[in-house]
Amino acid sequence: MTLPTTKRINSAMLQSTIGETVRFVGELKGRQDNIATFLSSDKGTVMVHMSDGAQYGTKFMEIIGTVNGDRSINEMTSTNFGHSFDLETYDAMIVKAQKFPSVF
Amino acid sequence: MTSNPLTAHAIDAIYNERPIATPILQILNTKPMPQAQPGATNRYRVLFSDGINVLQGILGTPLNHLVESKALQKYTIIKLNKHHIKPISGRKLILAIELDVLDQFGDVGKIGEPLAIDGEPAPQGAAPVAASGSAGRAVQQQQQQQQYRAPQNNPYQQQMHQPQQNHHTNQTVMTPSGAPVSSISSLNPYHNRWTIMARVTQKSDVKTWSKPNGNEGRLFSMTLMDDSGEIKVTAFNQQVDDFFNVVEEGKVYYLSAAKVDIAKKQFSTVKNDYEIVLQRDSQIELAQNSHNVPEMRHEFVPLANLVNHNEKDTVDVIALITDVGEFTDNISQKTGKPLLKRDLTLIDPSGFTTRVTIWGNQAQTFALPGPHTVIALKGASVSNYGGKTLNAFGSTTFKLNPDIPEAFDIRGWYEKHGKDFNFQTHSSDFKPTAETPRMTFDEVKLAAANLDPSQTLYFEIKGTIVMMSKSENTFQYPACPKAGCNKKVMEDGNSWRCENCNMTVPEPEYRYIMGVNASDHTGQDWIQAFNDAGRVITGRPAEDLVKNPELVPITFAKSTFKSYIFKCRAKQESYRDEAKVRISIVAIHPLDPVEESKKLLKQLEEYGI
Amino acid sequence: MSNYNRGGYGSSQGQGYVQDSFGNDGAPPKKNYSHILRPVTIKQILEATQTQADGDYKIDEQDIGQVTLIAVIRNINSSATQSNYTLEDGTGVIDVRKFPSEHDDAEEIDSLAQGTYVRVVGMVKSFNQKQYVQVHAIRPISDMNEITHHNLEVLYVHVSATRSKGASSSSSAYGQYNNNSMQMQGVTSTDTHMRGGFDTDAVAQDLSEFIRNHPDNKNGMGVHRQHIFANFKHRLGGEQKLIELMAKLEDDGLLYNTEDEDHFNTTH
Numbered sequence: 018m019t020l021p022t023t024k025r026i027n028s029a030m031l032q033s034t035i036g037e038t039v040r041f042v043g044e045l046k047g048r049q050d051n052i053a054t055f056l057s058s059d060k061g062t063v064m065v066h067m068s069d070g071a072q073y074g075t076k077f078m079e080i081i082g083t084v085n086g087d088r089s090i091n092e093m094t095s096t097n098f099g100h101s102f103d104l105e106t107y108d109a110m111i112v113k114a115q116k117f118p119s120v121f
Numbered sequence: 122m123t124s125n126p127l128t129a130h131a132i133d134a135i136y137n138e139r140p141i142a143t144p145i146l147q148i149l150n151t152k153p154m155p156q157a158q159p160g161a162t163n164r165y166r167v168l169f170s171d172g173i174n175v176l177q178g179i180l181g182t183p184l185n186h187l188v189e190s191k192a193l194q195k196y197t198i199i200k201l202n203k204h205h206i207k208p209i210s211g212r213k214l215i216l217a218i219e220l221d222v223l224d225q226f227g228d229v230g231k232i233g234e235p236l237a238i239d240g241e242p243a244p245q246g247a248a249p250v251a252a253s254g255s256a257g258r259a260v261q262q263q264q265q266q267q268q269y270r271a272p273q274n275n276p277y278q279q280q281m282h283q284p285q286q287n288h289h290t291n292q293t294v295m296t297p298s299g300a301p302v303s304s305i306s307s308l309n310p311y312h313n314r315w316t317i318m319a320r321v322t323q324k325s326d327v328k329t330w331s332k333p334n335g336n337e338g339r340l341f342s343m344t345l346m347d348d349s350g351e352i353k354v355t356a357f358n359q360q361v362d363d364f365f366n367v368v369e370e371g372k373v374y375y376l377s378a379a380k381v382d383i384a385k386k387q388f389s390t391v392k393n394d395y396e397i398v399l400q401r402d403s404q405i406e407l408a409q410n411s412h413n414v415p416e417m418r419h420e421f422v423p424l425a426n427l428v429n430h431n432e433k434d435t436v437d438v439i440a441l442i443t444d445v446g447e448f449t450d451n452i453s454q455k456t457g458k459p460l461l462k463r464d465l466t467l468i469d470p471s472g473f474t475t476r477v478t479i480w481g482n483q484a485q486t487f488a489l490p491g492p493h494t495v496i497a498l499k500g501a502s503v504s505n506y507g508g509k510t511l512n513a514f515g516s517t518t519f520k521l522n523p524d525i526p527e528a529f530d531i532r533g534w535y536e537k538h539g540k541d542f543n544f545q546t547h548s549s550d551f552k553p554t555a556e557t558p559r560m561t562f563d564e565v566k567l568a569a570a571n572l573d574p575s576q577t578l579y580f581e582i583k584g585t586i587v588m589m590s591k592s593e594n595t596f597q598y599p600a601c602p603k604a605g606c607n608k609k610v611m612e613d614g615n616s617w618r619c620e621n622c623n624m625t626v627p628e629p630e631y632r633y634i635m636g637v638n639a640s641d642h643t644g645q646d647w648i649q650a651f652n653d654a655g656r657v658i659t660g661r662p663a664e665d666l667v668k669n670p671e672l673v674p675i676t677f678a679k680s681t682f683k684s685y686i687f688k689c690r691a692k693q694e695s696y697r698d699e700a701k702v703r704i705s706i707v708a709i710h711p712l713d714p715v716e717e718s719k720k721l722l723k724q725l726e727e728y729g730i
Numbered sequence: 731m732s733n734y735n736r737g738g739y740g741s742s743q744g745q746g747y748v749q750d751s752f753g754n755d756g757a758p759p760k761k762n763y764s765h766i767l768r769p770v771t772i773k774q775i776l777e778a779t780q781t782q783a784d785g786d787y788k789i790d791e792q793d794i795g796q797v798t799l800i801a802v803i804r805n806i807n808s809s810a811t812q813s814n815y816t817l818e819d820g821t822g823v824i825d826v827r828k829f830p831s832e833h834d835d836a837e838e839i840d841s842l843a844q845g846t847y848v849r850v851v852g853m854v855k856s857f858n859q860k861q862y863v864q865v866h867a868i869r870p871i872s873d874m875n876e877i878t879h880h881n882l883e884v885l886y887v888h889v890s891a892t893r894s895k896g897a898s899s900s901s902s903a904y905g906q907y908n909n910n911s912m913q914m915q916g917v918t919s920t921d922t923h924m925r926g927g928f929d930t931d932a933v934a935q936d937l938s939e940f941i942r943n944h945p946d947n948k949n950g951m952g953v954h955r956q957h958i959f960a961n962f963k964h965r966l967g968g969e970q971k972l973i974e975l976m977a978k979l980e981d982d983g984l985l986y987n988t989e990d991e992d993h994f995n996t997t998h
Contacts, residue, residue, distance in 0.1 A: 020277075020804060022773075023820040025881075033137040040820050075526065077874070081277060094277030096802065096845060098874040100527050101421070106718040107878045113722075113730055114881055116991055120771055120888050121821050121881070182984070205986045216986055277804075470872070534872065537837070585767050585851070587796065587866075640767035640796065642887045678833040682798075682851045682867035714879035721882035728889050729977050730991065 023081055024121070025111040028061025031088040041065075041080045041090060042098060042107060045073055052089075055080075058108035064089040071095055077102035125172055125232055126198060126223075132174035136213055136238045138206050145223065146171055147232055148197045151188050154179070167193070169201070169215055172233035178215030179207075187222060196230055198223045304349035308381050308395055316377040319345035319352075320414045323499070323518040324370045327361055341365055344391050344518075345376065347414050353384065353391040356399040367405055373414045379403040419499060421527060425471030425713060427509040435500045438511065439527050440467035441535050442494045443474070448485055463487055467496065467511075470534045472711045477501060477511040479519070493535060494521055495528040538660075557581045557688060559720075563643030569691045569702040578691040579707070583717065584639035585684045586658065589677040596655070596673075597663040599629030607632060607652075631663040639687065646704055648689060654706040658683075686710045766795040767851065769883040773821035775799075775854055775861055787854050787861070790891040797863065798851045800871060800880045803844050815842065815868065817850065826850055828865035838869060847871050849880075892992055893955060933965050934979055938996040941985075952993035 021038040024030070030039075043055030043063055051067045055078070065080050066089060067073075077098035082090040114121040131144030150168040165180045165188045180188065187193035203219035303315040324343040331337035342355040354376070356364050368374065376397070384396040399405075408414075419437040422430070430436060446464035463484035468474045477498060479487060498519045501511040513519055522528060560568065560580040568578055590596040600607045601619035603626075610617040610629045617629045633655025636647040650658060658680050659666070666673050688708040693700050770789065778787035778794060786793045801819035808814070813828045842848060849871050852863040871877070940961060944953040958976070963969045976994070979985035985994050 020818050020823050022822060025820060030137075032133070033139050079874075094845070096847065100530065101423075102874050103715045103718070103878065106715055106722065106875070106882075109722050110718065110878045110881050110885075113725060113885060116730070117885060117888065119777075119990065120774060120884060207980075207986065218986075538872075585798070587765075587767060587851075640765060642766055642768045642883075645765040645767075675833045675835070678831070679835055682869075712879070714873055714875035718875065718879045718882050721879070721886050724886055725882070725889065728893055729973065729980075730885075730889060 025114065027059035027108055027111060028057035028063050028088075029059050030111075030115070031063070031084055031090075034084045035086055035088070036084065038081065038083050038093070039090070041082070042077065042102070042104070043080070044077050044102075044104065045075075048073075056104075058104040058111065066091045068092045068094070073097070076100045077104075126226055127170070127172040127232055129171060129173055131171040131201075132169065132176045132235075132238050133171075135204065135206060135215060136174070136176055143200050143202050144171065145198060145200050147229075148193060148195065148199060149175060149231065149235075151194060163189075167217070169217075170232070170235040173235055174238040175235045176213070176215055176238050178204075178217055181216060181218045184217060184220065187220075192222050192224075196228070198226045198229065302375075305345065305347050305352050305393070306349035308352065308397075310381045310383070310395065312381070313378075316375050317345070317347065318373060318375050318408050318414060319347040320373045321368055321370050322346045322351065324368060327365060343368060343370075345374075345397075350393060351391050352393045353396040354379070354399065355396065359401065360399040360403065364399060364403075364405055373408040375404070375406045375408050377404045419497060419525075419527070421497075423471035424467065424469045424473035424475050427473070427475060427503060427511075430503045430509070432503060432505045434503045435517075436503060436511075437497070437499050438467070438469075438477075438501055439495065439497045439523075439531060440469040441531055442466065442489065442496055443468050445487065445489055446476075448487075461485055465496070468535075469531065470538075471713070475508070475510055477513055478504075479513045483513070490521055493532055495523070495531050496521055497523045497525065497528065559583070561643040562639075562641050562646050565646060565689075565691065565704070566644060569704070572691065572693055572702060574693045574700070576692075579689070580691070581686055581688045582639070582641065583684065583686055583712065584641050586637050586681055587640045587645065588638035589658075589680055590635035590637065596635035597631045597633050597667060600632040602626055602628070602630040631667045633659070633663045639685075648687060649703060649705040650709075651706065654687075654709045657685075657709045657711075684712050686712060768792075768795060768797050769880055769887055770794075770797045770799050771821040771881075771884055772799060772801060772817065772819045772824045774884070774888075775824060775863070776822045778854065778861065787856075790888060792891055794854050796851060796853055796866070798849060798880075799863075800847060800849050800877055803842060803846050803848060806842070806844060813839075815848075815865075817848070824861060824863060826852060826863040826865050826868065828868060841870050842868060847874070847877065849876065889991075893959075933962060934975065934984070936965075937962055937975075937979070938984065941994060941996045947995065952987070952995035955992050955994060958994065 023038050023040040024034060026034055026039045026041055041055070041057070041063060043057045045053060046056050046062075047054045048067075051069075051071075053065045053067055053073065055063045055065060057063045065082065066085075068082075068091075071092055073095065075097040077100070079096040079098050080090055080092050081094050082092040084090055126145050127147055128141075128144035131141055131146060134141040135144070147170045148167055149170050150166075152166045154164040154166050162182050163185055164182065165185060167178050167180055167188075169176050169178050180193075184193075193199070200221045200223055201215075201217060201219075202221060203217075205216045205218065207214045207216045300316055302318045303312075305317055305319060308315060308317065322344045325341050327339055327341045329337065329339050338358050339361045340355055340357045341361055342353055345352055345354055378400060380398045380400055381395050382398055384391070384394055419439065421439045422436045424438065424440060427436070442465050444466035446466070448461070448463045450459045450461050452459055460480070461482070461484050462478050462480050464476050464478050465487075466474060466476055477496075478484075496519055498511065498513060498517060500517045501513050501519075502517065504510045504512050558580050560582055562582065562584070565578075565580060565582065568580070572578055598609050599612070599617060601610050601617075601622055603619070603622050603624075606619065606622055607630075608619055608621040610619045610626065612618075613625060616625045616627050618625045632652040633650060634652075635650050635655060637650055637658060638645055638647050652663065656662060659676050660680070661672075661676060666676060686709070687706050688710075689704050690707055691702050691704045694703045695701070768789070774789050775787075775794075775797065778789050780787055788794065799817075799819065801817035801824075803815050804818045804823070805816035806813070807816075811829070813830065815826050815828070817824055817826055847870065848868050850863060850865055851867045852865045855862055855864050937958065940958070941947060941953045944957065946953050946957070955976075959969060959972060963972045966972050966975060976985060980987075985996055987994060
């Protein structure tokens, strides 16, 4: 099974991951047509082009998708992350993790 | 001006730590740094620019001579051959290791109007670019980026089962007359022509009031909520007659032509600086298409976290009711009035149990609608009475089995795990554990080896149970059921005898005593679990396993590979004439991943990460 | 799981006793890695090294022992004798294999659907040079904050392993234990007052010279901290003091990281 590796990112890391497949966790803030708006762990706004038939079941969602040139994400799949997820510790984790490419 | 030689977006690349080979940059400023000690080597701060962004940096000391000889000064253009990006107190700095001064450009002055890059990245296309060469390149680069669309093949798409739920749809909502709907958060006393569309999340009974001067009247209040916030609405006298029977809790209405006032917060726990008072010409109309107005607005606090709240804080809690206490109507010693109250026992997935007291008529008529009832409390008041408990006073609202995802989560959790769980209370002797050092198994081994026979070592450890008691038969003992005795009893015909209490009982109380093997990344140990810890680990009383021995293997299998914070004591004991260290569990808590994450972040900081 | 419960640890001493006894000299016993449980990413398993064919896998030069990881199930392949789950955590993809047991919780097994985040505990094995994890336990996680916690644990364990490698792991534990024992006596500070007793300036100078002349630093790639630690921690009375000094030198711009957080070069 070939699946891409996906770096965990916040909104500040989108610019440097354009064209890559990433893993993004955010708080769902709204949705218009098939574009969902998320609050990212670093308190930015991230737009996600939802995949066909995508259903977001919880307040927090993990999106795997590719980063477009305008820093939006094309969703490939998503996972419900529940109604209480601590974005602050998550953000601290991913910022530290990116400094250790041999591990993550 | 000659054409712009600077490498566009180089600062962005450097800042975001993308590889970039020898960018050409302009120095906008050089400044000696304050010296740490007199006589220490000078350091120079420099401001680098790529014409679009600027970023502060420090020169490596071998480059100091460039500043000192004025080869490097304001507006000098350089080629940065080698650098590092250094986070210093939350900001990133360029540490310049090697650079060449490019003096072929002459005196160019400042290129572009570069902006600081710290914080949010500059919006696409918004960076002002003065020089044409770089502007052309920048635009081209953007176009390339925008043309890049993600590849369409999707390895995850083979599976797509998600719960069929959707709570969020945002469209511009219109009133039936075609006027736009305002959000609750946009209301203030300066606007009076608005219509909101909101759900009644709570509606009071009609209350009468009277004052010594003979004034009297009636009022009722309700809380309205939309996806922007909530607000309290009060109706007096004539408006009580007009609207009390119009409005039903849980339904969505259009409301207009009412007065927005500063909130009287002493009478309300609703989170809004304003409140609404209904007027004679106010309009309230049922909204038909209301699915996008949220149900209730809660900020639920896990019961485990009540310890972080002070007395009289108000919190929202969602929990499962395990026990409904008796209704009591004692006379208050203070006021001489009857106190009508009833206690409910609550549990939640944080592993804690607490009690909420409901008062007045609600207490008298309270009844469970069925088994596994979930209660959502809004604005419950925290009490320190008996550890951390809750009070549902007049401004507290609660709803049984609310139709919200959290309620389904709790019921699902209870059906799966909750029944087998032993819950912690915030009992009065519950103390935060700052005094007990956190150790690893490696450290415990060393500490235990150096333990004096008279010493007891207390520590806490984060570990995972990797193996239960080695024997499926010797994890418990028959104990004297007399409170506080717990000594082993001997079978004596049809009854059991306790030598300690000098009495015979028909049935012993079976209590856990078992070794469990726990591991972390440094090592492992056998630690002894007594009855309370055994119940938490297995999720059942020992008696269940004695009476149903076929449950032992599956119970032990389920108990293995779960992680806890163990509070332990270690003491030397002699065993078969050998000195051994025995480690026993004093208390056991499930991991709180957020709290543990915060601990790890601190530990990483100690390593400079 | 029951297979595992019954196997493994052979000794049958009294329950609740420390199994490994200590010599009278109090020397730490040789570390037995098969009993440890290390939080890892899939990438760490896939890149684990073997010193010899069929030998034990190592991460950060330590034998792996048992591992625990959190990942998403992307594929399931079950037969009567074995269930195969393909897991993915963003850092890589690995198969984990579980033997069915009569003590499996049927409900738990049913909840292992595609797209579910699970925690796995198991042993790293390989077949045809391809690593897999033999499962002791695989369970859905109920709180997504566990993902944050797990990754921080992975990072902490990696950092604490690689940053004390200059010393033997046991002596680093001594150091940490000493800190703890101080706490137990009510001394909460292990602060820097000791530094006064050492000539930190001289150490800083020698440290720069050491890095500059180190054979590893031929291409300016810096020197791993393990070499620095091994040579300098005694001069400051402990690793913690050296870490503090290096942090200060970094702040002063005299020392910087090169290819990763573990390699240092000097600006002198």
